[in-house]
Amino acid sequence: MPGREAYAANRLTRNDFRGLDADDPLNGARGEFDLPDETIYLDGNSLGAMPRTAADRLAGIARNWRRDLNRGWSEHGWLDAPLLLGDKIAQLIGADAGEVAAGDSTSVNLFKLLAAALRLRPGRSTILTEDPNFPSDLYIARAVERMVGGEVHVKSVPRDDLTNAIDDDTAVLMLTQADFRTGYLHDMAALSRIAGERGALSLWDLSHTAGVYPVNLNSCGADLAVGCGYKYLNGGPGAPAYLFVARRHHDTLEQPLAGWLGHEKPFLFETQYRPAAGVARTICGTPSVFGLATLEAGVDIQLKHDIDEIRRKSTALTRLFMRLIDQECAADGFGIITPILDEHRGSQVSLAHPDAEQLIAGLADHGVIGDFRAPNILRFGFAPLYVRYTDVWEAVARLKEATRG
Amino acid sequence: MPGREAYAANRLTRNDFRGLDADDPLNGARGEFDLPDETIYLDGNSLGAMPRTAADRLAGIARNWRRDLNRGWSEHGWLDAPLLLGDKIAQLIGADAGEVAAGDSTSVNLFKLLAAALRLRPGRSTILTEDPNFPSDLYIARAVERMVGGEVHVKSVPRDDLTNAIDDDTAVLMLTQADFRTGYLHDMAALSRIAGERGALSLWDLSHTAGVYPVNLNSCGADLAVGCGYKYLNGGPGAPAYLFVARRHHDTLEQPLAGWLGHEKPFLFETQYRPAAGVARTICGTPSVFGLATLEAGVDIQLKHDIDEIRRKSTALTRLFMRLIDQECAADGFGIITPILDEHRGSQVSLAHPDAEQLIAGLADHGVIGDFRAPNILRFGFAPLYVRYTDVWEAVARLKEATRG
Numbered sequence: 109m110p111g112r113e114a115y116a117a118n119r120l121t122r123n124d125f126r127g128l129d130a131d132d133p134l135n136g137a138r139g140e141f142d143l144p145d146e147t148i149y150l151d152g153n154s155l156g157a158m159p160r161t162a163a164d165r166l167a168g169i170a171r172n173w174r175r176d177l178n179r180g181w182s183e184h185g186w187l188d189a190p191l192l193l194g195d196k197i198a199q200l201i202g203a204d205a206g207e208v209a210a211g212d213s214t215s216v217n218l219f220k221l222l223a224a225a226l227r228l229r230p231g232r233s234t235i236l237t238e239d240p241n242f243p244s245d246l247y248i249a250r251a252v253e254r255m256v257g258g259e260v261h262v263k264s265v266p267r268d269d270l271t272n273a274i275d276d277d278t279a280v281l282m283l284t285q286a287d288f289r290t291g292y293l294h295d296m297a298a299l300s301r302i303a304g305e306r307g308a309l310s311l312w313d314l315s316h317t318a319g320v321y322p323v324n325l326n327s328c329g330a331d332l333a334v335g336c337g338y339k340y341l342n343g344g345p346g347a348p349a350y351l352f353v354a355r356r357h358h359d360t361l362e363q364p365l366a367g368w369l370g371h372e373k374p375f376l377f378e379t380q381y382r383p384a385a386g387v388a389r390t391i392c393g394t395p396s397v398f399g400l401a402t403l404e405a406g407v408d409i410q411l412k413h414d415i416d417e418i419r420r421k422s423t424a425l426t427r428l429f430m431r432l433i434d435q436e437c438a439a440d441g442f443g444i445i446t447p448i449l450d451e452h453r454g455s456q457v458s459l460a461h462p463d464a465e466q467l468i469a470g471l472a473d474h475g476v477i478g479d480f481r482a483p484n485i486l487r488f489g490f491a492p493l494y495v496r497y498t499d500v501w502e503a504v505a506r507l508k509e510a511t512r513g
Numbered sequence: 514m515p516g517r518e519a520y521a522a523n524r525l526t527r528n529d530f531r532g533l534d535a536d537d538p539l540n541g542a543r544g545e546f547d548l549p550d551e552t553i554y555l556d557g558n559s560l561g562a563m564p565r566t567a568a569d570r571l572a573g574i575a576r577n578w579r580r581d582l583n584r585g586w587s588e589h590g591w592l593d594a595p596l597l598l599g600d601k602i603a604q605l606i607g608a609d610a611g612e613v614a615a616g617d618s619t620s621v622n623l624f625k626l627l628a629a630a631l632r633l634r635p636g637r638s639t640i641l642t643e644d645p646n647f648p649s650d651l652y653i654a655r656a657v658e659r660m661v662g663g664e665v666h667v668k669s670v671p672r673d674d675l676t677n678a679i680d681d682d683t684a685v686l687m688l689t690q691a692d693f694r695t696g697y698l699h700d701m702a703a704l705s706r707i708a709g710e711r712g713a714l715s716l717w718d719l720s721h722t723a724g725v726y727p728v729n730l731n732s733c734g735a736d737l738a739v740g741c742g743y744k745y746l747n748g749g750p751g752a753p754a755y756l757f758v759a760r761r762h763h764d765t766l767e768q769p770l771a772g773w774l775g776h777e778k779p780f781l782f783e784t785q786y787r788p789a790a791g792v793a794r795t796i797c798g799t800p801s802v803f804g805l806a807t808l809e810a811g812v813d814i815q816l817k818h819d820i821d822e823i824r825r826k827s828t829a830l831t832r833l834f835m836r837l838i839d840q841e842c843a844a845d846g847f848g849i850i851t852p853i854l855d856e857h858r859g860s861q862v863s864l865a866h867p868d869a870e871q872l873i874a875g876l877a878d879h880g881v882i883g884d885f886r887a888p889n890i891l892r893f894g895f896a897p898l899y900v901r902y903t904d905v906w907e908a909v910a911r912l913k914e915a916t917r918g
Contacts (some may be wrong), residue, residue, distance in 0.1 A: 142579045155583040163575040166803065170568040173750055174547045177882060178560040186750050213798025215772035216621055223660060240784050244773035244798075247786040251771040255628060255660055288782075338799065345578055345591050345802035366656040367620035368649035376887050377693075379645050381652040393618025393649075394743065397750035398571065398803035477582060482781050 120428070120435060120501075128428075128497035134421055137493040140409045141342070148476045148499045148506075153288075153316055153456055153489030156342030159405040169401050180397075187369075189400045190348075190391050196407045197350050200341075200415065201314060201333065202324035209387045210337070210350040210403065211395055212365075214315060215248050217334040217351040218282075220363040220390055222252045224353075225280035225309045225332060226260060227362045232279035232308070239264035242284045245313055249282060267292075271302055278308035280332075285323065286316035286454030289481055291426075291446045293321070293454050297328040304329055315339055320422050320455035320492060322415045325352055332357070340455070340491055341410065343403030351390055358386050367392030409493065421492035422455040425500055429457045429488065432504040440511040445485070459486045463511075470510040476503045525837060525906075533833075533902035539826055542898040545814045546747070553881045553904045553911075558693075558721055558861055558894030561747030564810040574806050585802075592774075594805045595753075595796050601812045602755050605746075605820065606719060606738065607729035614792045615742070615755040615808065616800055617770075619720060620653050622739040622756040623687075625768040625795055627657045629758075630685035630714045630737060631665060632767050637684035637713070644669035647689045650718055654687060672697075676707055683713035685737075690728065691721035691859030694886055696831075696851045698726070698859050702733040709734055720744055725827050725860035725897060727820045730757055737762075742804075745860070745896055747811030753804045756795055763791050772797030814898065826897035827860040830905055834862045834893065837909040845916040850890070864891045868916075875915040881908045 129135055141157040143149060149157060172184045181187045194208035201208070211217075222235060235249050241264065249262045265273045274281060281303040286293050300310040311332040317323050319340030325333055333352035337343035353361055362383065368374045369391040372382040383389035430444055443460040447453045461467060461484060468480040479487040488503065534540055546562040548554060554562060577589045586592045599613035606613070616622075627640060640654050646669065654667045670678045679686060686708040691698050705715040716737040722728050724745030730738055738757035742748035758766055767788065773779050774796040777787040788794035835849055848865040852858045866872060866889060873885040884892040893908065 144580055147582070149582055151583050155578075155585070157582065158575065158579045162578075163572060166571040166575060167568060169750070170563065170571060173560075173567075174563045175549055177552070177554055177562065178556050178884075179877075179882075180560070180750060212617070212621065213772065215798045216617065216770060219770055243782045243784050244776075246784055247771040247773070247776070250786065251769045255769045257662065345574070345585060346799045346805075348801070349798070364656045364660045365621060365624055366652040367618065368652070371649075371652070377648045379648050379651055381655065393620045393754070394751045396753070396801050396804045398807065399801045400751075402803065472584075477584075479583075 120432060122498070122501050125497040125501040132421065132497065133417055134413060134492055137409070137413060138496065141494045143494055146475050148503050150488040150490060150495065150499070150503060151477045151479050152342070152491030152494070153339050154479050155338055155345060156340060156406060156491065157494050158344070159342055159409055162344060162402045162405045165401045165405050166398060169397055186395060186397045189395050189397065191388060193400055193404050193407065194350060194387065196404065196411060200323070200407065200410055201318050201335070201352065202322070202326050203352050204326060204355065206386050207355055208350055208352045209390050210400060211348045211391055214313070214334050214336045214349040215244055216365065217349050218245060218248045218313070219252060220365050221311055221332045221334060221351060221353070222249060222280065222282065223256070224361050224363040225311060226252070226256060228357060228360060229279035229307070229309060232277050233259035233261060234277045235260070235262045235280055235282055236270070236273055236278045236308070237262065237264050237282045238267055238270060241282070242288050242313060242315070245282065245284060270299065274303055274306045274308055276307060278303070278306065280309045280311050282311045284313040284316065286321070288316055289485060289487070290458055291454040291456040293452050296324070296330060300329045316454055316456070319410055320418060322419055326354065330354065337403045341403065342406030344399065346399065347403040348396055348399045353387050353390060361389065363390055365392040369394065413493065418492045422490055423450045423453070425490040425492060425495060425497065426453055426455060426457050428497070429490070429500050429504065432500065433459065436504050436508050437511065440508065455491070456487060456489045460484050461486060467507065467510050471506055474506045474510065476506050525833070525840060527903070527906050530902040530906040537826065537902065538822055539818060539897055542814070542818060543901065546899045548899055551880050553908050555893040555895065555900065555904070555908060556882045556884050557747070557896030558744050559884050560743055560750060561745060561811060561896065562899050563749070564747055564814055566813070567749060567807045567810040570806040570810050571803060574802055591800060591802045594800050594802065596793060598805055598809050598812065599755060599792065601809065601816060605728070605812065605815055606723050606740070606757065607727070607731050608757050609731060609760065611791050612760055613755055613757045614795050615805060616753045616796055619718070619739050619741045619754040620649055621770065622754050623650060623653045623718070624657060625770050626716055626737045626739060626756060626758070627654060627685065627687065628661070629766050629768040630716060631657070631661060633714060633762060633765060634684035634712070637682050638664035638666060639682045640665070640667045640685055640687055641675070641678055641683045641713070642667065642669050642687045643672055643675060646687070647693050647718060647720070650687065650689060675704065679708055679711050679713055681712060683708070683711065685714045685716050687716045689718040689721065691726070693721055694890060694892070695863050696859040696861040698857050701729070701735060705734045721859055721861070724815055725823060727824055731759065735759065742808045746808065746815065748808030749804065751804065752808040753801055758792050758795060766794065768795055770797040774798065774800070818898065823897045827895055828855045828858070830895040830897060830900060830902065831858055831860060831862050833902065834895070834905050834909065837905065838864065841909050841913050842916065845913065860896070861892060861894045865889050866891060872912065872915050875918065876911055879911045879915065881911050
């Protein structure tokens, strides 16, 4: 619905934002979260808000633990939770049922898949990535490089050189779909296609896109992916992460965190590891049941809403925030480092300012929660399910006050 | 207090067990767990019982998540939880503060420490272990072998050959302190000492001992350890695990799951990984806050009770169970595969029987929960904090009925 806010093409006023909220087809979604009324929360890309059902789900699992003890693993589906929840997450990221497993952390999952990618592409020794990629993704890539040894190495090139750098030594192209600092969005379809044409695998970190952007892993031809559960999926503090393996790799994928639940028959306690069929072979240890439950609470909300509608609102929120910064804070020394073009921008706006850290702290004192990222970035994430258009207006108004002190 | 049940030296009766409960200095501890009255739960080595405080702690974290959102990481100590809880667990396993971190699964932690051990002992290429060790520990060891490649290999020898097999190619001796099938206890002090004398590291899996046995890592000279949170520590379904690194290795330990929270300065988001000081460098991703909270609930109960008292009761429970099997079920074809000598026995009794699987199922129908382990083992774990002496009597009585039923 481009142009929904076109009537506000000139100078924006508070009333414009009230009107946008009134007309917002997602304006009922905020009620599915339990958020303090007074808080304007623009940090859902750090830790998402709490689904209203989360506390009850935790209490329900505690009841089942108390009453059924170890039988909970079978009677309450705890053991199957990584795959059942994986099937739900698959619907959010353009994957098929059976291609996603929930569990462990994003870094642990990335380690599994990078090591697996090198095994899937013997004779190729480059892990290709962007300079800069998300720092902890780089740490893990270099840790894989160091552990495998030999010729394997991580190669980081600037974004514009990525396409040319994919060559016949590239085992895997590892990228974060939306840059955590700037919000810049990669073209997953084009890069996955080029990687595939040159015999390389593509591995995507969806931590800053899943839930706010129509991720289409399979239609883009992506091979592998990982993502975080506690940002826009609203899974709670330290919620399990997830990973995706395209079905075509299921029979040959071999990952190094070969734990008991990735075994074909875990309860036989065989001394030899035999990987389970499908994505189940990526599971390592016993599922963290409480974390999976709150993650499912968040994912269930996502599944009720159309991702294209979410993306439309996300784009509008970020565009309007940038317009208001121009309109209200032109003299305050902010640099907008987020892409202006909608198709290049994730669900965040990042501003550079020499006093970024103090400004973020000052805003928090006035009920607006953003994030500071060193050295000089104010980062604001817009979760369309619970961020209101009037929040955008209020946030900029308070930022202006904070800046002028 | 050896001899507490000596008055029952002849034929045991139900009254003997009632008397033991009445005199049990730990008989108040069961009230700290929320257990169904009618259940005789002899499977705490699979999934422990629920601490009474667990549900409230979960609800408290949900409240803090709702209200304080991402500020919870600092304001409620979520970020420090792995080390703060690690310090508590350290007290249960004979480690010092700063040597233990909670998080991830046992298998993930074992992977970290095995890879680290190989780095600490360059030029040595053998991971030495017992045949059979716990299956998933073997899976992980072989996965490390495969990923590192080169000369590194896993060598499994029968228990009696372990000492002779430690040689100048042994990088690490990896053992489970109590065998999960039989309950056999290794001599941690002797084996750690011999490993050390021959230049190898010792790595212990404490999953079946921590909480029911006085584990003394430092006085035994152990180098590394891992353990499970959801068995005798009563941390809840899929609770985080933990790991131990002796302080003398803190400066040189390098582990491959180099995630953001193991970084010296996580919030600088530097592109280069710099390991944190101390055991913090073993932490990988964001802590799973709900799981850590229920684990802490379980650990807090342990800390209120003397581990020597717990071990005394554990030894009595298992000894009496075996005596009753002899007394009541002599004709029923059970073989006791658990060591008879107290000092060789963990907190479990395992019986071999051709109908093991059906018997365990039949017992469960009559309120006695044990575990079947393929191919023919009935496994009963005795958690002294909530298992009563009369539970031992009842369990054997019902087993007798089930066998003859």
